[in-house]
Amino acid sequence: MLFLEKMSPRTITSANYITSVNGMLHPTRMMSEHDFLYILDGTWEVIEEGIPYELQTDDLLILCAGRHHTGVRLCNPGNRHMYFHVLPTEAERCGNKQQGLSERKESCMEHGKENTQKICMDKMEAAEGSEDPRFLRSHTLIHCRKEPKIRQYFHELISAYWGGDAQREDRLTLLFNLILCELSSLQAEMVGGPGSNSMLEQVRQKIYSNPQVFFSAPEMAAEFYICPRTLNNRFRDSCNQTFSAYQMDLKLEMVREFLAHQPDAKLHEAAVNFGFYDEFHLSKAFKKKYGYPPSKLRGSIDKKGTLD
Numbered sequence: 001m002l003f004l005e006k007m008s009p010r011t012i013t014s015a016n017y018i019t020s021v022n023g024m025l026h027p028t029r030m031m032s033e034h035d036f037l038y039i040l041d042g043t044w045e046v047i048e049e050g051i052p053y054e055l056q057t058d059d060l061l062i063l064c065a066g067r068h069h070t071g072v073r074l075c076n077p078g079n080r081h082m083y084f085h086v087l088p089t090e091a092e093r094c095g096n097k098q099q100g101l102s103e104r105k106e107s108c109m110e111h112g113k114e115n116t117q118k119i120c121m122d123k124m125e126a127a128e129g130s131e132d133p134r135f136l137r138s139h140t141l142i143h144c145r146k147e148p149k150i151r152q153y154f155h156e157l158i159s160a161y162w163g164g165d166a167q168r169e170d171r172l173t174l175l176f177n178l179i180l181c182e183l184s185s186l187q188a189e190m191v192g193g194p195g196s197n198s199m200l201e202q203v204r205q206k207i208y209s210n211p212q213v214f215f216s217a218p219e220m221a222a223e224f225y226i227c228p229r230t231l232n233n234r235f236r237d238s239c240n241q242t243f244s245a246y247q248m249d250l251k252l253e254m255v256r257e258f259l260a261h262q263p264d265a266k267l268h269e270a271a272v273n274f275g276f277y278d279e280f281h282l283s284k285a286f287k288k289k290y291g292y293p294p295s296k297l298r299g300s301i302d303k304k305g306t307l308d
Contacts, residue, residue: 002064002096004034004136005089006180010173015084015161023079026071033085034092035063036179038144038154042079046071048140058145060183062138064096082154084161086176091135136184146199146225147186153179199224200238203231207247211254214275217243251275252289255282259294267294 013033017040026046037046037060044055048069055061063069065088075081088096144150157175160168185201203220217228220243224231232242239246251274258270267279276282286294 002034002062002138002140003092004062004138004180004183005091006134006136006184007177008089008091008173010176011087011169012157012161012172012176013085013087015082015158017080017082017158020075020079021077023074023077025074026069028068028070030066030068031063031085032065033087034065035061035069035083035085036154037061037063037081037083038151040080040082042076042081044071044075044079044081045073051140053141055141058143058151060142060144060150062140062142064140065093066096082158084154084157136180136187138183139187142183142186144186147182149202150179150182150186153182199226200234203243204250207250211251212273212275214251215247248285249289252286255286255294256290256297260297270294 026044037055039055039057039059039061041057043057046053046055046061046063046069048063049067053061153175157172157179160171160175163171165171202224206220206223207215217231221228221231228243235241235243235246241249255270255274255276258273259265259267267282271277271279271282274282276285283293290297
């Protein structure tokens with residue numbers, strides 16, 4: 001585990017893509033920066049402080065500054081990965097040093113070499129730090145296949161690193177913190193804690209950005225590598241309705257807003273824009289939800305620009 005401080009200015013010292021034609025060992029070193037390593041295609045074993053991590057495609061490994069890491073096996077020939085190195089903040093240096101000491105003391109305790117009471121105090125202090133909302137307490141190895149934004153922001157960060165933009169440093173800080181936000185959501189989802197609806201937000205975004213399409217539960221579930229039943233269960237837990245019912249309600253709300261702001265639009269146009277078979281299908285669904293036909297609502301917008 002390691003601590004990463006969110007929403008803090010950052011200095012990226014290196015970033016790039018690497019393709020290993022013949023396979024390569026991870027270098028043996030102890031860096032002053034955090035090393036973020038993302039596998040684009042292939043497999044690789046990297047060892048940090050004696051613990052081996054087996055990486056596969058769309059895995060992210062975060063090697064903490066000040067910890068020893070090495071490799072004893074070549075990655076596969078043709079391996080493609082990307083990386084960046086980022087300087088830790090002062091708070092991270094303190095938090096990760098304390099975490100490392102706590103882990104080592106716990107190991108010593110198992111061999112009878114430390115005072116139990118002192119170890120417990122150290123672990124309590126580390127736990128208090130992990131609950132601070134300013135910090136992400138991250139796993140070293142994270143499977144990112146279900147969170148494509150991490151890969152996307154990684155690409156954008158490398159592009160910004162090599163770019164000559166006047167706002168380069170601001171862009172790098174922003175992109176790094178966006179990665180931390182996505183990692184926070186992903187890891188919360190893994191343990192079912194607050195923010196575990198990250199996948200649902202992506203589904204909603206998919207619907208927003210494709211308003212003319214009605215997605216079936218099987219095709220949406222396949223995109224997120226889950227079964228339709230799991231998709232529906234997630235929506236029931238979060239919204240008290242199935243995916244299809246949620247999508248219909250959202251589409252009708254989008255139609256309601258569209259017609260209120262576009263009083264001259266024809267109902268057929270609204271049906272096409274929002275994925276309904278025809279205006280009759282739309283009108284029937286609309287009246288069932290709101291209790292009145294869509295024609296009643298056109299142009300009904302108050303002076304503040306909100307729907308009546």
